């Protein structure tokens with residue numbers, strides 16, 4: 001629980017199971033899953049998006065409404081498992097840093113578990129996300145400056161107070177919780193499995209967790225193959241796209257983006273994402289703020305789906321991926337709508 005990176009090489013850790021993969025069903029790294037901390041996360045709906053399909057030229061475009069999770073974002077899948085592991089470990093007070101959604105999610109699950117949470121978030125994060133953190137009774141530590149400053153402050157606080165750093169970006173328990181996304185896709189879309197899944201990517205916990213879930217499903221014989229997994233970032237902050245596609249981008253080029261949830265300049269799992277894109281035949285693309293805002297409007301006005309900008313970025317990316325023929329017009333495509341629009345609403 002306290003060890004988040006390898007003490008020798010500094011790289012992030014993965015959960016490995018020593019016994020055989022069971023023939024069906026998700027396996028989680030918990031000793032007592034029946035006592036786990038849950039708020040009913042998961043089992044989010046998948047809906048067809050006919051208008052957006054028409055605009056992009058796709059016959060079969062589907063969205064998994066991850067904002068239907070208890071705190072309004074996909075993060076609850078990871079928080080449920082991470083917090084359950086923290087309870088098993090005997091944690092009573094934890095520290096986390098976040099651009100907002102993970103902080104809100106961890107706060108809710110900490111409240112449920114009776115654990116005191118300290119959440120470090122940029123003071124410039126959307127007010128609704130900061131309010132949500134406080135509502136659950138977590139101690140909010142607003143940090144001036146960019147997202148990375150919140151991480152630095154959290155780490156300093158952990159050292160000073162000798163607390164547990166329950167970082168959702170580093171904890172392998174969080175990634176394991178995300179696997180449920182893929183298990184649901186396999187069940188809900190069993191008659192028309194997606195050829196592609198398009199993700200908004202910051203730290204990559206959703207992307208990596210979903211891959212792990214799909215990998216298990218293929219090993220269990222429940223899916224014939226892993227869908228092509230695609231990465232979307234903002235042109236303002238695109239370290240992963242730059243690393244995968246050799247596109248010019250460096251830290252000093254980082255700029256503000258409306259997609260705050262994917263504004264991560266130095267993702268710790270960056271080395272794990274390129275191989276996943278390659279292994280699944282996916283692609284990686286960066287999109288402008290203009291196209292992100294345009295897609296937030298399209299989704300709301302044409303589909304009744306209110307996504308936050310970080311989530312609509314995936315649809316802007318989808319459009320580019322179709323244009324560059326990484327996604328064919330006859331293919332079945334799934335996009336997770338990762339966070340609810342009211343968390344980061346446009347000014348009216």
Ligand SMILES: Cc1ncc(COP(=O)(O)O)c(C=O)c1O
Nearest residue numbers: 101202203204205206261338339
């Ligand atoms: C709504 C939303 N979508 C996507 C992401 C990106 O997730 P990850 O950092 O796991 O790549 C975030 C991260 O905060 C988010 O809040």
